Amino acid sequence: MAEDLELIKMDTESSMNKAINHLESELVKIRAGKASPSMLDGLTAEYYGSPTPINQVANVTVLDARTISVQPWEKNMLQPIERAITMANIGINPQNDGTMIRLFLPPLTEERRKELVKKCNGEGEHAKVAVRNIRRDSIEHIKKLQKDGLSEDAAKDAEDDIQNTTNKFIALVEKHLAAKEKEIMAV
Numbered sequence: 001m002a003e004d005l006e007l008i009k010m011d012t013e014s015s016m017n018k019a020i021n022h023l024e025s026e027l028v029k030i031r032a033g034k035a036s037p038s039m040l041d042g043l044t045a046e047y048y049g050s051p052t053p054i055n056q057v058a059n060v061t062v063l064d065a066r067t068i069s070v071q072p073w074e075k076n077m078l079q080p081i082e083r084a085i086t087m088a089n090i091g092i093n094p095q096n097d098g099t100m101i102r103l104f105l106p107p108l109t110e111e112r113r114k115e116l117v118k119k120c121n122g123e124g125e126h127a128k129v130a131v132r133n134i135r136r137d138s139i140e141h142i143k144k145l146q147k148d149g150l151s152e153d154a155a156k157d158a159e160d161d162i163q164n165t166t167n168k169f170i171a172l173v174e175k176h177l178a179a180k181e182k183e184i185m186a187v
Contacts, residue, residue: 001145001148001149001150002154004145004150005142005145008138008141008142008158009161009162009165011138012135012165013165016131016134016166016169019127019131019134020127020169020172023173023176024176025041026123027176027180030116030119030120030180034066035062035064035065035103036062037055037060037061037062039068039090040055040060040068040070041053041055043084043085043088044084045081045083045084046084047077047080054070054085057072057077057081058073058077058081059071059072067102067103067105068102068105069100069102070085070094070101070102071099072100075099078096078098078101079096081094082094082096082101091112092104092105092106113185116184117184117185121177124173124174124177131169131170131173132166134166135162135163135166139159139162142155
């Protein structure tokens with residue numbers, strides 16, 4: 001029974017770490033006024049009939065704080081990449097000069113900054129819900145073990161451990177959100 005409890009605790013922490021990693025990857029995609037190649041992560045362009053990530057068909061680099069350049073390895077990929085960036089609706093218009101695509105990030109307005117903070121908070125809320133769902137599943141596992149003969153004290157201690165882990169991860173989500181909000185609101 002004790003090994004089962006340890007396994008549940010380890011699974012809980014591992015799953016909660018995955019939720020935090022997902023939050024981090026989503027927050028990176030939210031533009032905070034600075035150019036970053038990761039802004040194009042998740043965008044795919046048609047490459048010989050199959051959707052392919054842009055960073056696998058082109059060289060994506062940051063020229064300066066507000067400019068990203070996308071240089072395809074094949075010239076015929078300029079149009080599909082440009083179309084993919086336009087269709088992604090990330091608030092940036094691609095500038096095609098025949099050899100490369102440049103993305104100029106406009107400075108963020110106060111209103112746009114507030115929208116981005118709201119978007120971050122939405123992502124944070126998804127992460128918190130995920131963490132709480134993991135907690136619920138773990139506690140259900142503990143209750144099943146209790147029905148199978150685990151002592152009430154051991155079950156209560158395990159539930160307290162799970163709750164403490166949950167509190168730690170919720171605080172981590174809050175910390176990530178505060179850092180991202182500070183980054184976005186910095187002019």
